[in-house]
Amino acid sequence: MTANKSAAPERKKPLERSDFRSFLEIPTRWMDVDMYGHVNNVQYLSYFDTAVNSWYIENGLLDPVRGETVFLVAETGCNYFAELLFPGNVSAGLRIEQIGKSSVVFRVGLFSGEDLQTAAHGRFVHIYVDRQTRRPVPISDKTRKVLETLG
Numbered sequence: 001m002t003a004n005k006s007a008a009p010e011r012k013k014p015l016e017r018s019d020f021r022s023f024l025e026i027p028t029r030w031m032d033v034d035m036y037g038h039v040n041n042v043q044y045l046s047y048f049d050t051a052v053n054s055w056y057i058e059n060g061l062l063d064p065v066r067g068e069t070v071f072l073v074a075e076t077g078c079n080y081f082a083e084l085l086f087p088g089n090v091s092a093g094l095r096i097e098q099i100g101k102s103s104v105v106f107r108v109g110l111f112s113g114e115d116l117q118t119a120a121h122g123r124f125v126h127i128y129v130d131r132q133t134r135r136p137v138p139i140s141d142k143t144r145k146v147l148e149t150l151g
Contacts, residue, residue: 012079014117015109020093021150024051028086039084045076048108048124051092059146069137071126074103078122082112089113096150102128102136104147 026047034040053071056062062071084090093109109121128139139147 014081015121017093017111017116020095020109022055022094024054024092026050026090026092028084028088028090030086033086039086041080044078044110044120047090047092047110048076048122049073051094051108052106052124052126055094061143061146068131069128070131071104072129072134073125074127075125076122078120080120081117082119084110084112084119094150096147099139099144099147099151101138104128
């Protein structure tokens with residue numbers, strides 16, 4: 001077996017508050033903390049989900065109970081830079097990087113309190129689907145215009 005001599009990918013860097021268009025404050029919870037005394041890495045993806053879906057609901061794009069369409073996660077990933085702690089507040093910043101025919105690519109940034117740089121940020125991809133069939137459907141012009149406000 002030979003070692004792969006290709007260069008390691010360049011490490012991502014924290015982003016700034018100014019890189020995001022909308023923010024949601026999320027309090028950390030006791031149950032978010034692991035045995036190392038910080039918010040466990042899996043909780044960050046939960047914060048992504050909470051921020052994106054809260055924004056959809058607030059902007060009239062999602063009725064999670066009765067809507068004919070819903071957004072399902074197709075891909076997610078996170079880059080970590082600093083610990084989040086309990087007690088504390090997470091400021092989740094959102095921006096949209098791309099809107100496809102039936103997909104939306106978000107950049108979500110998590111800030112510890114009022115910090116200016118992300119403690120973590122990542123990619124969060126949603127597919128717009130029919131609630132019953134779970135098959136992708138085109139994003140309507142009305143929905144697209146609302147999504148574009150985060151672009």
